[in-house]
Amino acid sequence: MIEVHNLYKGFNGVEVLKGISTTFLPGKTNLIIGQSGSGKTVFLKSLIGLHIPEQGTVSFDGRINTEFSQKQKMQWRQEIGMVFQGSALFDSQTVEENVMFPLKMFTDKSQAEMLDRVNTVLTRVNLDNSNKKLPAELSGGMQKRVAIARAIVMNPKYLFCDEPNSGLDPQTAIVIDNLIQEITDEYKITTVINTHDMNSVIEIGEKIVFLNKGIKAWEGTSEDIFSTDSEAVVSFVYSSNLLKKVRQVYLNKTL
Structure with missing residues (x-):
C-alpha cells in the first residue's frame, strides 16, 4: 500500500x-x-x-x-518495477538481456537461475521464444510487453x-x-x-x-466516473461524442 x-x-x-x-x-x-x-x-x-x-x-x-x-x-x-512511456529498452541488447538486466544489477543469482526467471516472466507476458530478438525486430506492443517483463522480473511490490x-x-x-x-x-x-x-x-x-x-x-x-457530478471530470473524460453517449446510456440504465 x-x-x-x-x-x-x-x-x-x-x-x-x-x-x-x-x-x-x-x-x-x-x-x-x-x-x-x-x-x-x-x-x-x-x-x-x-x-x-x-x-x-x-x-x-x-x-x-x-x-x-x-x-x-x-x-x-x-x-519497485517501472514501465516507461517509450519502453526504454536497450537497443543493442536482446530481449533476454533487457529483461535480465535488473537481476544482474541487484542479485547474486547464477546465470541459470537468472535465465529461468527471465523465461518465466517472458512466458507470463506471452513472449515465449523471443529471447534472442532485438527490440528493433519487435512491434510496439511486443516492446511494451518486454518492458513489463523487465519491470516484474524482480517480483516487485x-x-x-x-x-x-x-x-x-x-x-x-x-x-x-x-x-x-x-x-x-x-x-x-x-x-x-x-x-x-x-x-x-x-x-x-x-x-x-x-x-x-x-x-x-x-x-x-471507473463506475463512479460515469455518475460523477464533477464538471472538471466530466469535461476531461467525456470530451468525445462517443464517450458522452456511453455515459448517457449508463445514466439512463441507472435511473
Whole structure:
C-alpha cells in the first residue's frame, strides 16, 4: 500500500502539487489522470523518489521514503518495477538481456537461475521464444510487453507505469491494459498508472485520482466516473461524442 499525505512540490517558487493526499491499494490498478500541466508526471516522479517534496510524505507499507537510510533506499528500489512511456529498452541488447538486466544489477543469482526467471516472466507476458530478438525486430506492443517483463522480473511490490499505451493502436492498448491488470491482481502488486487513455480509465480504473492544476480534484472508481457530478471530470473524460453517449446510456440504465 502507498499512502500519500499532504504532498506539495514546486519548482522555482511555482507550486505544481498542492496538498495531495490519497491511498493506492495493493492488487488494484490505480490510475492518475488529468490534463497536460495538471501535475501528473511530477506526482508520479514524487512517488518514486525522483522529486523530493517540500512538504508531505509518501509511505510504502508504513515506511516514509524520504526517511530511508542509503541501505533501505537500495532495498526499496529493488521492490519497485517501472514501465516507461517509450519502453526504454536497450537497443543493442536482446530481449533476454533487457529483461535480465535488473537481476544482474541487484542479485547474486547464477546465470541459470537468472535465465529461468527471465523465461518465466517472458512466458507470463506471452513472449515465449523471443529471447534472442532485438527490440528493433519487435512491434510496439511486443516492446511494451518486454518492458513489463523487465519491470516484474524482480517480483516487485510496487509497479509504476508512465503512459503505458503511448504510441499503441487501440487494440494493442487493450491487450497491454489487460496484461497489467492481470499481473497486478495475480501478484497483488500496488500498481500506479499515469495515463491519458480514457479507455484505460473506463476498463481498468479500479482507483482513479484526477488532478486539476496540481490539486486532487476527484477520486473514485471507473463506475463512479460515469455518475460523477464533477464538471472538471466530466469535461476531461467525456470530451468525445462517443464517450458522452456511453455515459448517457449508463445514466439512463441507472435511473
